[in-house]
Amino acid sequence: MNLSDDDDVSLRRQSLIGQINTVLCRFGQLDPTVKNRLFQAYCSSHYGFELWNLDCDKIREYCSSWRKALRRIWELPYKFRSDYLSAVSGTSPIYDELCRRFLNFITTCNSSDSKLIRFAIGHTIYCARVQSPFGRNYILCYERYGSKVEDEFTSGIKSSCCGNDISMELSSVGRCRNTFAFELILLKVGVLYTPDCEWTRAQIDCMLTAVGARDFL
Secondary structure (H helix, E strand, O other), rough: OOOOOHHHHHHHHHHHHHHHHHHHEEEEEOOOHEEEEEHHOOOOOOOOOOOOOOOOOOHHHHHHHHHHHHHHHOOOOOOOHHHHHHHHOOOHHHHHHHHHHHHHHHHHHHHOOOOHHHHHHHHHHHHHHHHHHHHHHHHHHHHHOOHHOOOOOOOOOOOOOOOOOOOHHHHHHHHHHHHHHHHHHHHHOOOOOOOOOOOOHHHHHHHHHHHOOOOOO
């Protein structure tokens, strides 16, 4: 029996790419802030992702496609770093969002009125561990986010380990760079107007590449 999630993830990735292309084809002339809201509305369902193996290689390809879509929407260079990309778009990193959905799913199961469901999820987390897909995902999330994962699981609280406000996790320098990048994007697409500014789109792209680089000073 093939229990791999690869085929399902690949299928959902192809569906995501199709949805992204549809949004950009129909609404490509709108400014990035509007396109971003449409993208979040039409391409962020993630239904059934709670059951996926979070350490699957195809998951990384799915997340890569998501980040490429955000760069297209915000007209950013492909080297623009991912944490700034999330802050500019006001979204959680896609992998963190998938982890959050998994954690919320098992927390809901652990708080179920059904003794059978509570027993099953408790057994996978505490007994089966790495022999269970859910157990492996739980360990991965624990290693990624720390003991807060277990606290929220046992208390029945929805996960806040990977919240939406990624900008608050940036350093003060990082937040300044993120704000500057956002203003450059608005300037590039003509939403923001600055008197006597003669920067071309190519020049702004160069500045965005520099601002979004990890070795930028």
